Amino acid sequence: MNIQLALDRLSREECFDVIKETERYIDWIEVGTGVIKEYGMSIIREIKEAFPNKVLVADMKTCDAGRYEAAQAFEAGADITTVMAFSADKTILDTLEVARKQGKRVMIDLLGMTDPTRLEELEQLGVDLIGLHFGKDMQLEGEIHTDLFNLVESYSTFEVAIAGGINIGSLPDILEKSPNTIIVGSAISKAEDRTEVAKKMKGLINAYEVNY
Numbered sequence: 001m002n003i004q005l006a007l008d009r010l011s012r013e014e015c016f017d018v019i020k021e022t023e024r025y026i027d028w029i030e031v032g033t034g035v036i037k038e039y040g041m042s043i044i045r046e047i048k049e050a051f052p053n054k055v056l057v058a059d060m061k062t063c064d065a066g067r068y069e070a071a072q073a074f075e076a077g078a079d080i081t082t083v084m085a086f087s088a089d090k091t092i093l094d095t096l097e098v099a100r101k102q103g104k105r106v107m108i109d110l111l112g113m114t115d116p117t118r119l120e121e122l123e124q125l126g127v128d129l130i131g132l133h134f135g136k137d138m139q140l141e142g143e144i145h146t147d148l149f150n151l152v153e154s155y156s157t158f159e160v161a162i163a164g165g166i167n168i169g170s171l172p173d174i175l176e177k178s179p180n181t182i183i184v185g186s187a188i189s190k191a192e193d194r195t196e197v198a199k200k201m202k203g204l205i206n207a208y209e210v211n212y
């Protein structure tokens with residue numbers, strides 16, 4: 001099970017600080033949408049150059065012009081780019097094609113998605129990696145719940161990531177659902193001792209995997 005460190009609402013310098021302080025305990029690095037909007041593709045390039053052995057996720061949240069945006073992200077060094085589940089099928093197919101040609105991947109972000117038939121369609125389109133997502137603004141009114149997994153429980157073909165305010169308190173319930181990747185942003189990046197929080201979260205994951 002991977003930890004994907006999400007870098008959101010951080011300056012360029014803070015992004016590097018957070019990675020350096022936690023790199024022993026994280027597997028994937030996500031350059032957040034807001035950070036990409038602030039610094040452009042150059043921050044993806046710089047982070048990949050500095051940490052070439054980490055899988056780099058560009059949280060592009062693409063919803064149109066898929067071919068162009070996927071190429072942009074991959075050219076900058078991303079290994080995975082994100083595309084919204086509500087996008088047109090053509091957008092999703094185009095991004096998957098660009099990814100396949102370059103040996104890269106697309107993560108489909110299910111933010112706001114409640115329609116199980118869309119999952120069926122995504123599977124038929126060839127999607128293999130999806131992100132369950134309890135959004136930042138939704139977090140102001142509640143907490144992530146494992147009900148999110150209901151959307152994908154009848155599918156064994158998807159590799160599943162999950163995001164949305166996951167912290168040390170909510171991690172044990174999430175672990176019970178055995179996602180492939182746990183995306184953690186503010187619980188680590190805004191912590192006083194980031195190293196300690198990342199270490200504890202990785203420790204909980206390792207302990208769960210040993211006993212599973």
Ligand SMILES: O=C(CO)[C@H](O)[C@H](O)COP(=O)(O)O
Nearest residue numbers: 006163164165166184185186
């Ligand atoms: O995609 C995102 C926001 O749209 C974040 O990367 C994701 O929600 C993880 O961050 P946090 O743990 O702070 O919620």
